[in-house]
Amino acid sequence: MPFAPPRSLSPSKVASFTSCPLAFRLSIIDRLPEAPSVPAVKGTVVHAALERLFSHFGRGERTRGVALGCLDEAMTAIGDDPEFVALGLDDAGRRAMADEAAILVGNYFELEDPNEVSPVGIEMGLEADIGDLRLRGIIDRLDRRPDGELVVVDYKTGRAPSARYEQARLSGVHIYALLVERVLGRFPAEVRLLHLRDPVVITATPSEQTVRGQRQRTSAVWSAIGRACEQEEFRPKPGPLCRFCSFRSMCPAFGGVPPELVAS
Numbered sequence: 001m002p003f004a005p006p007r008s009l010s011p012s013k014v015a016s017f018t019s020c021p022l023a024f025r026l027s028i029i030d031r032l033p034e035a036p037s038v039p040a041v042k043g044t045v046v047h048a049a050l051e052r053l054f055s056h057f058g059r060g061e062r063t064r065g066v067a068l069g070c071l072d073e074a075m076t077a078i079g080d081d082p083e084f085v086a087l088g089l090d091d092a093g094r095r096a097m098a099d100e101a102a103i104l105v106g107n108y109f110e111l112e113d114p115n116e117v118s119p120v121g122i123e124m125g126l127e128a129d130i131g132d133l134r135l136r137g138i139i140d141r142l143d144r145r146p147d148g149e150l151v152v153v154d155y156k157t158g159r160a161p162s163a164r165y166e167q168a169r170l171s172g173v174h175i176y177a178l179l180v181e182r183v184l185g186r187f188p189a190e191v192r193l194l195h196l197r198d199p200v201v202i203t204a205t206p207s208e209q210t211v212r213g214q215r216q217r218t219s220a221v222w223s224a225i226g227r228a229c230e231q232e233e234f235r236p237k238p239g240p241l242c243r244f245c246s247f248r249s250m251c252p253a254f255g256g257v258p259p260e261l262v263a264s
């Protein structure tokens, strides 16, 4: 095989290949750097703030004020991060990011009461073998409901998808359900996407059938990546994400030429 496929897949890699094989190749196989973006860094800060809220504070302590304090700490901690530094924000830009992140953290409280939540895992790394594929994922939060059932919670800081794209987004969460089933021996009763911007919750209810379907779809993506590596063919797939793509200048769909693939 001329080009080595990645050693493992994550939900984001599955989504990347499905959205555009060429962007997947340039990012995952060629490992070309992608331009940092304010929305991505802001999302990282908000995730860090909510992680702190649940890691350091127990039931009854998780108030909006405490969460905003966690956000301040997260903003300070990210100050040295290369992605943040590369944004080159001035004081006004930093303040704007902090203000927008504070709105997202405030919106979180519109979606659930964190004092009613019983997490059993926070930023929980899971991995499992599906045939010859190693599947990895990091779950923002895994909760146990009062009835003992598990709930996967994923925070989203971008806009909630329209009804047309909702099922595509839920494909990623079914991978989390598959991982939980493989690692913990039971699939979660719910997967909840908390869209902090809108704010709205999208809930999926996994079943044996959806988990089995996800296993088949993930294996199919893995096979397609193997074929693309073997045939050295990663086609561009223009779509709405092209507006945010770091590789437009080298994309044939926009008159560019991708670099030669280098065998590894």
Ligand code: SF4
Pocket: 020, 022, 023, 236, 237, 238, 239, 241, 242, 245, 246, 247, 248, 251, 252, 253, 254
């Ligand atoms: S610009 Fe669009 S089609 Fe081209 S690589 Fe990026 S996502 Fe794919």
